[in-house]
Amino acid sequence: MPLIPDLTDPRYLDEVGWFLYHKAYGRQQFGGSYDEERVAYSRMLLDEVLSYCGHDEPWLRDKTVVSIGCGCTGDLAAWPASVKIAVDPLLYTYQKLGMLVDDSAGTSRTVHLAVGIEALPLLDDCADLVICRNALDHMPDPTLGLRQICRILKDNAPLFLSVDIGGFPTPDEPIVFSVDSLKALLKEEFAIVRHTDDHLSHSGWRAGSVRILARKRPQTHELLDADQILQAYVARLAEREQEG
Numbered sequence: 001m002p003l004i005p006d007l008t009d010p011r012y013l014d015e016v017g018w019f020l021y022h023k024a025y026g027r028q029q030f031g032g033s034y035d036e037e038r039v040a041y042s043r044m045l046l047d048e049v050l051s052y053c054g055h056d057e058p059w060l061r062d063k064t065v066v067s068i069g070c071g072c073t074g075d076l077a078a079w080p081a082s083v084k085i086a087v088d089p090l091l092y093t094y095q096k097l098g099m100l101v102d103d104s105a106g107t108s109r110t111v112h113l114a115v116g117i118e119a120l121p122l123l124d125d126c127a128d129l130v131i132c133r134n135a136l137d138h139m140p141d142p143t144l145g146l147r148q149i150c151r152i153l154k155d156n157a158p159l160f161l162s163v164d165i166g167g168f169p170t171p172d173e174p175i176v177f178s179v180d181s182l183k184a185l186l187k188e189e190f191a192i193v194r195h196t197d198d199h200l201s202h203s204g205w206r207a208g209s210v211r212i213l214a215r216k217r218p219q220t221h222e223l224l225d226a227d228q229i230l231q232a233y234v235a236r237l238a239e240r241e242q243e244g
Contacts, residue, residue: 002091002092002114002115003092004092004093004096005089005090005093007093009171010171010172011171011172012090012093012172014170014171014172015071015090015138015172016090016093016094016097019071019072019073019094019099020097020099022034023099035074035101035102038072038073038074038077038101039074039077039078039101039104041073041074042073042074042075042076042077042078042079042101042104043078045075045131045133046078046079048211049129049131049160052160052194052211052213053129053158053160053213057080060079060080060081060082060129061080061081061082062082063081063082063083063128063129064081064082064083064085064126064127064128064129065079065081065083065084065085065127065128065129065130065131066085066086066087066122066127066129066130066131066152067084067085067086067087067130067131067132067133068087068088068117068130068131068132068135068145068149069087069088069117069132069133069134069135069136069138069139070086070087070088070091070133070135071088071090071094072090072091072094072097072099072100072101073101074100074101074110075131075133076103076110076131077101077102077103077104077107077110078103078104078107079107080106080107080108081107081108081129082108083108083111084103084107084108084109084110084111085110085111085113085122085127086110086111086112086113087113087115087117087120088112088113088114089114089115089116090114091112091113091114092114093114095112095114100112117139117144117145117148117149118141118144118145118148120148120151120152122152123152124151124152124221125152125153125154125155125221126152126154127152127153127154127157128154128157129157129158129159129160130149130152130153130157130158130159130160131159131160132145132149132159132160132161132162132163133160133161133162134162134163134164134202134203134209136161136163136175136177136182137163137164137173137174137175137176137177137206138172138173138174138175139175140174142175142185143185143188146185146186146188146189146190147189149189150189150190150216150219153216154216155216155217155218155219156215156216156218157215157216158193158213158214158215159190159212159213159214159215159216160211160212160213161186161210161211161212161213161214162199162202162209162210162211163177163182163209163210163212164177164201164202164203164206164207164208164209164210165177165178165179165182165197165201165206165207165208165209165210166178166201166206166207166208167201167203167205167206167207168205170203170205173203173206177210179195179197179210182210182212183195183212186212186214189216189217190214190215190216190217191214191215191217192212192213192214193213193214193215194211194212194213195210195211195212195213196210196211197209197210197211199211
């Protein structure tokens with residue numbers, strides 16, 4: 001069973017408390033319910049990502065999309081993708097608080113994985129698109145996070161990043177990026193296709209925000225030796241026969 005972390009710890013209190021506070025006091029742009037607002041943001045994110053990637057909605061119909069660090073915002077609620085996977089270590093907490101968003105009618109159901117990026121239970125080369133929106137600076141180890149994203153992406157598949165830069169570290173946002181440090185980190189695993197750095201920050205204490213479209217460089221995966229495993233199993237069978 002997933003665990004609910006200590007919500008008196010500022011790292012987790014700041015994450016969960018922000019959503020509760022916004023639900024109670026902070027809604028102002030769309031005027032509807034909190035769920036309606038988050039679905040509207042999902043549509044906005046859909047338009048932004050597809051525009052950045054140069055695709056249209058029909059492209060998603062047979063695609064697997066993974067959202068890393070989704071919070072309870074319902075990043076993929078309005079997306080018409082074939083498979084939608086949302087990953088965040090606090091998703092079980094949000095479920096218990098009744099804060100998850102239903103998917104829009106006519107779209108597939110989002111699969112929620114309440115795990116950290118370091119324990120991502122997805123196979124290699126399974127994702128056609130990964131979205132990491134306002135999450136990379138929340139990770140204790142962004143290098144490990146990007147390696148995991150690279151692992152699950154298909155070769156040459158796009159990664160859409162939205163990352164706050166500048167400012168100062170906080171318990172829930174411990175990493176401070178500059179444009180240069182972010183690009184240097186990405187280039188270890190990805191080719192940067194496009195970037196813009198004139199966006200307002202997601203968090204008020206950051207200096208700004210960057211959008212980046214990157215593509216996974218072709219990778220050589222370490223393969224298991226099937227013949228070696230088979231030979232070991234055959235030898236095991238022979239030992240059992242001798243013992244019997």
